[in-house]
Structures are given as structure tokens and as C-alpha cells.
Amino acid sequence: MSNTENTKPTNFIHQVIEQDLEQGTNGGKVVTRFPPEPNGYLHIGHAKSICLNFGTAEKYNGECNLRFDDTNPTKEDQEYVDAIKSDVEWLGFKWAGEVRYASNYFDQFYEWAQHLVREGKAYVCDLSPEEAKEYRGWATEPGKDSPYRDRTPEENLDLLERMRKGEFDEGSCVLRAKIDMASSNMNLRDPILYRIRKESHHQTGDKWCIYPSYDFAHGQEDAIEGVTHSICTLEFADHRPLYEWFIENLPVPSQPRQYEFGRLNLNYTVTSKRKLKQLVDEGHVSGWNDPRMPTISGLRRRGYSPQAIRNFCDSLAVAKTDGTVDMAQFEYFVREDLDKNAPRAMCVVRPLKVTVTNYPEDQEEWFELPNHPKDESMGMRKVPFSRNLIIEQEDFAEVPPRKWKRLTQGVAVRLRGSYVITCEEVIKDAEGNVIELKCTYDPATKGANPEGYKAKGVVHWLSADNSVPCEVREYDRLFAEENPDGDKERDFLEFINPESLVLVEGSRCEVGLANAAVESRFQFERTGYFCVDSESSEDKLVFNRTVGLRDSWGK
Structure with a gap:
């Protein structure tokens, strides 16, 4: 199985950082950030990003910020904010300083939008969404300039302020950057900077009715926070020229750089937030933390440990291509962690009654069993034994298959850590279903593994009375x-x-x-x-x- 041996996965971002440190770039500092949008719960793909961003900061004695890119109040909620913070903490990471929000910088973004307008690099556009789509062109053909592109800076400043004051309806106008409608990169075809959203925001309340686009906010947030290495997934590679255009054309306090890596996909699941939300909203699962979901909260409820998730993510290469990982590889790390750290116990999932006919009715004795067969530090536990027991239904067969090593009539089997029993009689109900086994035990076989006696197999059990x-x-x-x-x-x-x-x-x-x-x-x-x-x-x-x-x- 790949990346489960003691091999070090490739990580081109660490190679970049080490080169930067050697050259004294960024003053020898490393500052990363994890910037989720609070519009859903985090999933296993986000876990890779969390481990990469926070783990990179730890590796190079740097800092990692937790920042919510909360620029779209129509899809965001405080519930998601709280869940994301809980997930990051549960995974064992600590962010630098206070939690940050894009909304912390809304005033600054607005000032920078005004700066672009004054410089003649942004304008208010009245095209409808349908018209704007038509004007944008296609990947194979250039777009065409908006008829509002040549408005004067004074007119645009006035219109922008009126947008901010709520004088216009949603969808009636937007603020756009003036870049290049003929660019082969669609993201540079006069992208939207601000749109009208007359919605209350979970952090700023009703202060704003216009909100910055993700693309306009993202790079400037990094610049404000002094981020040195802005690490994001591969779908943002085409957005990097726009990221850099904003950095070059605004009076930002620092010059962050963006690096893209391949996102984590797992087979037998989906990680699209939209599809995960659909599973929740339509009741196909019980919620975001349903144990079948690939969300961090779902994996946590399922029983996956934070260390297993981190070990898995750390085993993956950080490359410039997307890839899909087999779920079995993830489960390997879960088993490896649980095998070392989970105490042992017995549970009979589908019980079958066993009566030990030669064991005294009024007697009960307790057996000591290790909590872990390889780790004595976990101590011992006591399990009661009585005349009335239960075993798994699947551990008995009237007509056993070849190489059967469990219970069948006339064959001796060890009950884990206690006695050897032999099935003498099978009791059935009116439909022919086996409902009880009459067995005898051998008192000389007491204990985990007495010398001189070898049973055909071992099954787990419990006292039906206790x-x-x-x-x-x-x-x-x-x-x-x-x-x-x-x-x-x-x-x-x-x-x-x-x-x-x-x-x-x-x-x-x-x-x-x-x-x-x-x-x-x-x-x-x-x-x-x-x-x-x-x-x-x-x-x-x-x-x-x-x-x-x-x-x-x-x-």
C-alpha cells in the first residue's frame, strides 16, 4: 500500500519554503492561513488542507491563522463557524492570535475599491446578469466591453456610494474591475468586486448591503495578515493572475504569493459541499455529523481519532495534480491507530442463548482479561461468568462448513479467557430457528490458555445475567x-x-x-x-x- 511504509511523501510547498528560508525571503518568516468559507461543515479534503497549513507553520516555527472568508451572507451561518473552529481544535491544532474574518476588513476593502475607481481601474456596471454573461464571451472567443465601462471616476464613486447606502435593488448593478475583456483567462474579464446583497451578516449585522467577492477579498486578507505562503487547492490556479493583479494595483502592506496543490478525493464518497448539503437537506443522512459522512464531525462521531486522520493526511503527497485515494488506504491508518490505542472488550451483537447445564445455577465468578494484549499499561478488566451466557449467532453452525473453528454440536470450543464448552443439545422454535444451546463446561480448562488442552476454536461471550x-x-x-x-x-x-x-x-x-x-x-x-x-x-x-x-x- 502506497505511503503507508516509512517513506516520506513529496511536498513541493515545503521545498519552496526551504528555498525561501535559505534566500532570506519574507525575512525568514513563515505565515500560513486556513481560510474556510462558513457555508458548510469541513470534510476530509479540508483536513488535508488543515494539516498542510497548520503543519507547515509548526514545521518551520511559523504561524497559521484561522480566517473565515465570510463574504456571502446568503449561504453562511454561525453554526458553520462554530463547527469549523471545533473541528480544527479537535484535530489538535492552534491558530495564531484571535480567529479572523474577512468581515473584519470590510471597511478597508471598501476603501481599496474606491482607490481602484479613482485610478480608473474599476467601474459600476448596470448590465443584468444575463447581459453580463453574454458580454463575457466564451473560452474560445473574447468578450466585449460593457457599455458602462467608460464612466468617469467621479460618476463611479457616486454610484458606488449609493450602492453602499442601499439605494439600488439587488442585481441592478455591480462594481467591476477594469482589466481585459479579451483575456484568455476568463477570471480577468472585468471580474466583479462588489455585489448588492440586502442580507444581515452573522458578524457585521446590517451594517453592509454590498459585499466583496471572494476573489477581491482573498488576496487582500493575506496581505493584511502578512501571510507569506497562501496555500490553496488546484481549482484556484486560474484565479492566481487575478490575485496578483489586485496585489499589484492596491496599496497593500505586504506581497503574499499563492501556491496551489492537488485536492484530496476519496472513492466511495463525495466531497462537494453542495452535494453534502443536499444529502443533509433531503434527509438521506441524519445530519452533517452522520457517521457515514466524510465530514470531520462525521468521522469523529464514527470513531476515527484525530491522530489517525492526521497520519493519513501526512502520508499523502502534496503535488500539483489532483488525485483520488482509495478509502481502504484511509481505513488502514484508522485500524493502525485503533489497534494500538483502543482497549479491548466483548460485545455480542446478535445474541444466541447458551445454558451451561453443569455449572451451578447460583454461582458467578469473575475472570480477569487484559484491556490490551500488547500493552500492559492499559491494565486489566473483570468479566462475570455464569450458567446463562450468550454468544454470537454466527458463532454456531448446525452443519459447519469446511475448516469451521467455532461452535457446533459435539465440538469443544474455548470461551475467550474462561472455560472450554461443548454443545450437547440444540433447541429450536416452531419455525426451526435455533434459539438456545445446551452446553457443558470443563472445569479443568479454566483460564486463558491452560497447558495441555487445545480447543478447536475461540469465541467471545457474555453473561446473560450480568x-x-x-x-x-x-x-x-x-x-x-x-x-x-x-x-x-x-x-x-x-x-x-x-x-x-x-x-x-x-x-x-x-x-x-x-x-x-x-x-x-x-x-x-x-x-x-x-x-x-x-x-x-x-x-x-x-x-x-x-x-x-x-x-x-x-x-
Whole structure:
């Protein structure tokens, strides 16, 4: 598996920074920023950007700002702001100083817009959106100048101020930069600087009814904050000439540079914010933090640890091309982390009753089992054994297949860490379903592995009298298609995996897990890795399946 060995992935941005440091560029400083738009929850692609920006600052003793590019109040919300801050902190990163917002600089942006107008490099345009689209031209043919392009600076300043005061309706006019309507780069064809949005803003309230475009705000924010390396994903490469045009034509306090890297895509999922929002809004998932979602909050609720996510992101090359990573590679890092750090426990997901007929009815004894087979520092736990037990339904077969190493009639099997039992009788209901096994135990086989006795197999178990009821949510990949976005003739929703969530009630777990904290992670022996769900309460213990013990997808 690529990038899971002790090989160092390529990172061209670090190569650039090291060259800058050698040459004394930027005074030997490294300042990065993570600039999300607060119009949705962060996903695994953002995690790569977070790790790159914050990790780069850490590596070179620099600073990384958290800044919200909140220039579109129609799609933004304080809920998203709070969720993004929580995600960054949960991943273990700290931003420099206070949280920053594009809206902190709205007054400065407006002054710079006026500066461009005075310089004859911006104008108020009254073309309708439909007309503006027609005038813009196509990639294969140049656009044509707006009939309002030659307004005088004095007229444009007056119109811009009237826009700011709310005298015009939404869509009636915009402020545009005067660059080149014949440019081969569509972003340079007189882009919009300000548009009218008569919406209240989550940070500035009703102070403004015009808002800067993302392109106009982005580079200037970097300049104000002294960002040295503005790192963004590859789709912004065509925007870089515009980024640089603003920096060159405004009296900004510094000269940041933009660098683009390939974004992270995972198969069997989507990372488009629009599509993730559609999944939430249409009820295909329970919310942004649904454990099937590729959002950071969803991965957290699923049971993925921040260290596993960081290890995965750090294993990826930072290159100038986009790429898709196999979900199995991500899950490798999740298993590797949980195998080292998750304590062991036993949970019977689909119980089958076992009566140990030669064990005293009124007796109970406790067995000590290690919390981790390779880490003694995690200590021991105690599990009760009684006459009435439960095992997994799938651990018994009336007609066992070849090489069967679990329970069947007349065959001895070890119950993990306790005794060897032998099934003597099978009880069925009226429909022929197996509902109980009558077994006997061998007192001489007490313990984890007594000398001189080898059972055919090992199964996990619980006392039916002294265990905790729980609900198990078996999560799998949200999409059954490797590339749900790949078929342009079909809606991506058609590929939702109908087995992505299976609710199992009637499960039981060790009594010691009764008060397990939310987000606690465990390896349920022989079953997989699980996490205590945020919906758990004193009355209902809920476990989410994080990942299986091995990759079995598609096998």
C-alpha cells in the first residue's frame, strides 16, 4: 500500500519554503492561513488542507491563522463557524492570535475599491446578469466591453456610494474591475468586486448591503495578515493572475504569493459541499455529523481519532495534480491507530442463548482479561461468568462448513479467557430457528490458555445475567459505487448504499462499559472497532461501528 511504509511523501510547498528560508525571503518568516468559507461543515479534503497549513507553520516555527472568508451572507451561518473552529481544535491544532474574518476588513476593502475607481481601474456596471454573461464571451472567443465601462471616476464613486447606502435593488448593478475583456483567462474579464446583497451578516449585522467577492477579498486578507505562503487547492490556479493583479494595483502592506496543490478525493464518497448539503437537506443522512459522512464531525462521531486522520493526511503527497485515494488506504491508518490505542472488550451483537447445564445455577465468578494484549499499561478488566451466557449467532453452525473453528454440536470450543464448552443439545422454535444451546463446561480448562488442552476454536461471550443492553449501529460506506460522481447520466444519489446503516437492537456488552464516555473507542474482540455514539444516554447505550478488523469491502 502506497505511503503507508516509512517513506516520506513529496511536498513541493515545503521545498519552496526551504528555498525561501535559505534566500532570506519574507525575512525568514513563515505565515500560513486556513481560510474556510462558513457555508458548510469541513470534510476530509479540508483536513488535508488543515494539516498542510497548520503543519507547515509548526514545521518551520511559523504561524497559521484561522480566517473565515465570510463574504456571502446568503449561504453562511454561525453554526458553520462554530463547527469549523471545533473541528480544527479537535484535530489538535492552534491558530495564531484571535480567529479572523474577512468581515473584519470590510471597511478597508471598501476603501481599496474606491482607490481602484479613482485610478480608473474599476467601474459600476448596470448590465443584468444575463447581459453580463453574454458580454463575457466564451473560452474560445473574447468578450466585449460593457457599455458602462467608460464612466468617469467621479460618476463611479457616486454610484458606488449609493450602492453602499442601499439605494439600488439587488442585481441592478455591480462594481467591476477594469482589466481585459479579451483575456484568455476568463477570471480577468472585468471580474466583479462588489455585489448588492440586502442580507444581515452573522458578524457585521446590517451594517453592509454590498459585499466583496471572494476573489477581491482573498488576496487582500493575506496581505493584511502578512501571510507569506497562501496555500490553496488546484481549482484556484486560474484565479492566481487575478490575485496578483489586485496585489499589484492596491496599496497593500505586504506581497503574499499563492501556491496551489492537488485536492484530496476519496472513492466511495463525495466531497462537494453542495452535494453534502443536499444529502443533509433531503434527509438521506441524519445530519452533517452522520457517521457515514466524510465530514470531520462525521468521522469523529464514527470513531476515527484525530491522530489517525492526521497520519493519513501526512502520508499523502502534496503535488500539483489532483488525485483520488482509495478509502481502504484511509481505513488502514484508522485500524493502525485503533489497534494500538483502543482497549479491548466483548460485545455480542446478535445474541444466541447458551445454558451451561453443569455449572451451578447460583454461582458467578469473575475472570480477569487484559484491556490490551500488547500493552500492559492499559491494565486489566473483570468479566462475570455464569450458567446463562450468550454468544454470537454466527458463532454456531448446525452443519459447519469446511475448516469451521467455532461452535457446533459435539465440538469443544474455548470461551475467550474462561472455560472450554461443548454443545450437547440444540433447541429450536416452531419455525426451526435455533434459539438456545445446551452446553457443558470443563472445569479443568479454566483460564486463558491452560497447558495441555487445545480447543478447536475461540469465541467471545457474555453473561446473560450480568451484561449491559446496547444498540449497535453498523455503518458502512455511504455509496456502493466507487465513483458516485463519475456517471454524468445518473444522479449521484442513485448510488447510495442501502446497507450503509444497519441498526441492531438487543445487543449486549460487558458490564464495565455501562458508563463508557461518549467518543470512547473500543475493539470489540473478533468483531471490529466501535465508538460510543453522541446519542448515548443513561437509558440507552449506543455503539457505532467504526471499521472492521480487516478490509473486507467488495470481497
